[in-house]
């Protein structure tokens with residue numbers, strides 16, 4: 001059991017299970033983008049730990065950068081998504097790989113894709129560590145999913161509850 005602020009969380013995905021899955025994902029991405037010099041864009045804040053660990057298993061030349069969009073406060077969606085900030089890589093004609101920690105309703109990713117498309121990349125692929133199929137409200141084609149999970153709030157491994165819990169090396173589920 002893990003108490004974060006006022007809520008209790010139970011262990012859900014171990015650090016070992018995450019590492020094993022990241023090896024598989026990194027290997028697949030390395031094969032699929034071998035010739036492409038892709039631009040890998042991590043979505044802050046949540047994806048910082050996922051991308052830093054995943055990147056170690058990506059063995060091909062790739063540009064890595066981070067961008068930021070935010071829509072969540074506490075444990076439920078506020079529905080309003082902020083602007084995209086921090087995009088410094090040239091995307092025109094390039095293959096872009098977007099790295100998210102979680103796709104829940106799909107609102108953030110839908111919004112982000114619209115913003116990225118303005119920059120005319122040749123392709124955008126979506127990678128997410130966690131995906132809640134039951135929560136999805138916006139149609140999305142997700143190319144690489146680490147774990148499909150039930151529609152329950154999770155923290156750890158980059159994911160926060162009110163800013164806390166991101167540093168936990170494993171993932172916990174709301175009790």
Ligand SMILES: O=P(O)(O)OC[C@H]1O[C@H](OP(=O)(O)OP(=O)(O)O)[C@H](O)[C@@H]1O
Pocket residue numbers: 043044045046047069070071072073077100101102103104105106107108109159160
């Ligand atoms: O599919 P959705 O329902 O839109 O939810 C997913 C989004 O929520 C989280 O970000 P958040 O806005 O909490 O920002 P953070 O990454 O800084 O924690 C997560 O990183 C995704 O971007």
Ligand SMILES: Nc1nc2[nH]cnc2c(=O)[nH]1
Pocket residue numbers: 072102103104105152153154155159160161
């Ligand atoms: N921490 C956290 N952020 C989210 N953003 C969307 N869904 C979630 C979730 O389950 N946990």
